[in-house]
Amino acid sequence: MHIVVGLGNPGSRYQLTRHNIGFLVVDALVQHLEARAVPDKFNSAIYDAKTEGIDLKLVKPQTFMNLSGEAVQPLLAFYKVPLENLLVIHDDIDQAFGKIKFQKKRGHGGHNGIKNIHEKLGTDDYARLKLGVGRPAHPQMQVVDYVLQNFEKDKDAELADFIGRAGEAALSFLIDGFDRAQTEFN
Numbered sequence: 740m741h742i743v744v745g746l747g748n749p750g751s752r753y754q755l756t757r758h759n760i761g762f763l764v765v766d767a768l769v770q771h772l773e774a775r776a777v778p779d780k781f782n783s784a785i786y787d788a789k790t791e792g793i794d795l796k797l798v799k800p801q802t803f804m805n806l807s808g809e810a811v812q813p814l815l816a817f818y819k820v821p822l823e824n825l826l827v828i829h830d831d832i833d834q835a836f837g838k839i840k841f842q843k844k845r846g847h848g849g850h851n852g853i854k855n856i857h858e859k860l861g862t863d864d865y866a867r868l869k870l871g872v873g874r875p876a877h878p879q880m881q882v883v884d885y886v887l888q889n890f891e892k893d894k895d896a897e898l899a900d901f902i903g904r905a906g907e908a909a910l911s912f913l914i915d916g917f918d919r920a921q922t923e924f925n
Contacts, residue, residue: 741795741913742820743768744811746829746852748887749801757872758804758886761828764870764905765797771906772797781813791914807852808859815860825865826912828905829853832882834871836894837901839908841921842867849882866917870905 745761753759765786768774774788774797786797796818800810815825829852834840843866847854857863875885890898904924911920 740818740820741793741824741826742798742811742814742818743795743826743828743909743913744798744800744807744814746804746807746827747799748803749799753887755889756887757830757890760830760870760872760902760905762799763902764828764868764909765799767902767906768797768909781810781817783810783814785814790910793913795913804852806855808855808857811856812859822860822862822865823917826868826909827853827856827865828868828870828909830872830886831869832872832874832886834869834873836871836873837897838871839905839924840869840871841908841912841917841925842869843917866912868905868908868912870901 743765745765747753747759747762769786772788772790774786777785777787779785782800782802784799784801788795788797798814800807802810829850831840833848844864846863847857853867872886875882908920908924911923
């Protein structure tokens with residue numbers, strides 16, 4: 740079994756914000772794979788899916804971003820999923836909008852959701868799919884304000900394509916493994 744976790748914040752207020760791009764990718768995968776919702780556990784919305792004979796859980800933690808590890812760690816323990824079968828999808832301000840990058844064994848880079856997952860798992864040795872949302876155009880703007888804003892309306896078509904490519908990257912990780920997915924999508 741594999742677990743794919745998309746990071747974000749629960750609630751309609753945050754639905755289309757940059758910080759919720761992980762949720763948006765999980766939503767797209769749920770639809771693409773015709774995943775089935777299961778009862779929420781461990782402060783998470785969970786969906787069962789299967790692709791290429793691989794059982795997986797698609798997960799959206801409901802703990803709010805900064806406490807994501809409080810959902811991820813008990814899920815891994817309960818389902819007895821090894822770290823190599825975990826993929827965490829999240830926003831990355833250090834990449835331009837639309838850029839995709841697989842990574843593992845790296846620091847949190849100031850991302851509080853990833854920082855909390857590192858702390859709760861006691862390691863950074865798991866796969867991450869970092870999705871570029873860019874930096875604020877105005878240097879005075881606080882990063883937290885920027886990531887909690889909705890994407891610009893003129894990016895709607897690009898956003899749909901970006902989410903689709905990120906979903907393809909996640910499926911590549913599941914089917915082909917980290918190294919091949921990294922080679923193809925980084």
